[in-house]
Amino acid sequence: MEEENGDQELLFNTSADQSTKKHERVIIHIDIDCYYAQVEMILNPSLCGKPLGIKQKNLVVTCNYEARALGVEKLMTIKSALEKCPSLILANGEDLKNYREMSEKIYHVLQSYSPFVEKLGLDENFVDVTHKIMKLPEVQQVVSGHTFQDSDDICACGCTERLAQGSLIAQKMRDHLRNELGITSCAGIAFNKLLAKLVGTTHKPNQQTTLLSTSSLSLITSLKHPRNIPGIGSAINRKLEALGIDTIEKLQSTEIFKLTEALGAKTANQIQQLSFGIDNSRVKITDRPKSIGAEDGFIPIRSEVEVRKKLMCLLDRVLELVEKDGRKPNQLKLTVRKLHPSSHSVRESRQTTIEYATGTGSSTNQGPGDEKHKIKLMTTLMNLFEKIIGCDVSWQVTLLGISFSGYPSKNSESPAENSINKYFPVKTSSSRPDEPLPPAKRGRFDESVLQELPPDIRQEVLEDMQNQLPSSDPQKPTDSNCPKGVDPLVFRELPVEIREELLAEERMKKQSNIKKSNNLLQYFRKAS
DNA sequence: TGGGGTCCT
DNA sequence: AGGACCC
Structure with a gap:
């Protein structure tokens, strides 16, 4: 073995490395296999082995692997799914109750391994297990499960052994979920959230994959299209395409000012970092929800009587959730999807402050059955509805949603x-x-x-x-070296090369008091 | 083309 | 209040 050497570290500190130095964290991403379908099969084991689709309204939102083998895909319409697969069995997944319940059980299992668990939807969780990693003696660590594009190079920072330990923890978590809940899952293990999530999808049902840090660029570029990076959605993608950016490599090499023009400094910088596999965001502990809501879509309705009926039904559903939560919200929001004359739909919402009466010591009544309270909320909702509809006489509504928020901050x-x-x-x-x-x-x-x-x-x-x-939390405020007028938070996130370029510009400006209008710095200056 | 959520502007 | 993102 060769000696460690600071210069060497510099040489090999590519952009894919965390700018904060090395790959300190061990993040596990757990993704439940075809989640809704699994829950339905556990609830009704006679469905096992048969092609099963979960439907919501007109869509098959997910399906089991038997159905996938027969050509059914996620988010396919019912019609085309049945064309592909006439033997498809459909279960209605519009009521999320069972899925919520299992999701909480999963969360609690994961919490027993680390307090740092972040939920993403009902079926995905990030777990930061960095603090569980031990310094071991000279034992050769072995990765449990797959390793992404196994290669011989070893990162000098010691992350290989820590990620290997992470893979053992992930294996225990998945065994636990399987044994206690009957749930199969995939896991990805890497040094940040982005890469953990991505690598987990490379071996798909009921398997796990570890990304060694030396392969992070290889993983991210294997996605081919920027749209496949989580965090780059349809809106950003449209703007990228307008710039002719349709590969990860192009996104990596596009000059930051070009991205900044189209997206703003923050987004531009963020997605360019993502394109190198850099993601310094931390695993944020999922606390109680900030909003609790329910919505329903339907064929167009045109009378207030119908709206009132739909809203009462929704209110019953959402009040049950709010009561179970136990806190008292002080904001109520109504969302309406209007069918616009020109065929496409528009959503609008109105929000108002409320006094939430049920729940704790209301002497007259308690729980979701408090009729007076419900009537008051209904009145509020119909008022909000009026605000949205306004003077439109020929409105058509295709969706209604109710959401409670404004919970006391502990x-x-x-x-x-x-x-x-x-x-x-x-x-x-x-x-x-x-x-x-x-x-x-x-x-x-x-x-x-x-x-x-x-x-x-x-x-x-x-x-x-x-x-x-x-x-x-590698995001500590370090204003050191940050050029004047530039948000230190933004500056800190920039790739090393860009930061150095900015600093070079600043030095230039200090020396020669010449003002150039067309330089990099202007794109990072705060507006004023 | 669903029924949820979060965060940012 | 709307728009972006995630599942």
Whole structure:
């Protein structure tokens, strides 16, 4: 083995590496296989082995692998799915209740491995397990499951062994989900969220794949089209195509000012980083939802009587969810999709403040059955509806949605004295001094303390812990070297080459007081 | 072309 | 309030 050498590190510090140096984090992305279909098959095992599609209105939103083998695809219309596969069995998936319930069970299983779990939809989770990684003796680590494009080069930062350990944790998580819940899943293991998610899809049902850091550029360019990068949606894609950017490589090499013109500095910079496989975003602990809603689409309706009926039905559904949540929202939003004369639809929404009465000690009644409360909310909703429809006499509505938000932010209560630190004994020695205390080197506190905390305080603590975890938040404000007038947050995210170019420009400007209007810096200056 | 969500502008 | 993104 050769000696470590700072110059060498510089040479090999490509753009795909994290600018904060090395690949410090270990992120696991867990993706449940054909989620709705699996839940339906667990609820009704007689469906197993047969082609099954989950329908919502006119669409097959997902289907099991038997159906995929027969040509059914996600988001296919019912009609074409049945043409492809006449034997397709359809289950209605418009009510998400069962899917929500299983999703919570999955979340709790994952939480038993790390407090840093972020939900994405009902069937995906990111887990940051960096703090679970141990320094091992000279044991050769083996990756569990697949390795993406296995190669011989080893990153000097030591991430290979940590990712291998991550793959073992991922394997345990998936075994756990399978044994306890009967759920099969895929996992991707990598040093950031983007790459973990992407690599997990390379071996598809019921498997897992680890990305070693030396292959990150190879993985991202294998996507071929920028639209395949999570974070680049249809709107951004349209603008990229207008610039003639239709490959990952073109996105990588397009001058940042060109992207900035089309997308703004923040988005431009972000997606160019994504195109190199760079993603410094942290795993954000999923706390209680910020909004709880329900919506329903239907064939056009034209009378307030019909609207009222639909809204009452929706209100019953959403109130059940709000009651179960337990908090009292203070905002109510109505969403309406109008059929526009010119054939295409438009969504509009109106929001208002409410006093939410049910839930806690309402003496007259409680729960979703409080008729007076419901009537008041219905009145509010119809008022919002009127605001949207206005003086339009020939309206047609094809969707109604209700959403409650404005939940108390748990941040408000009891300041100074009862700092969250009071929950942590200043212990200098662990209760069991010298044990292999399973994973990791946490000097901070014993995780069992967390179990005793009130839920809201516990959440606060975990968030705080996450913010302090160096590996989980590389985005510390470091204004050092940032050129004048440039948002340090933006500057910090720029690829190394660009940052250096900006700094070079600044030096130039300082030396010669000549003002050029056509330089890079102007694109990063804050508007003023 | 669904029924949810989040964050940013 | 709307628009972008995610599933």
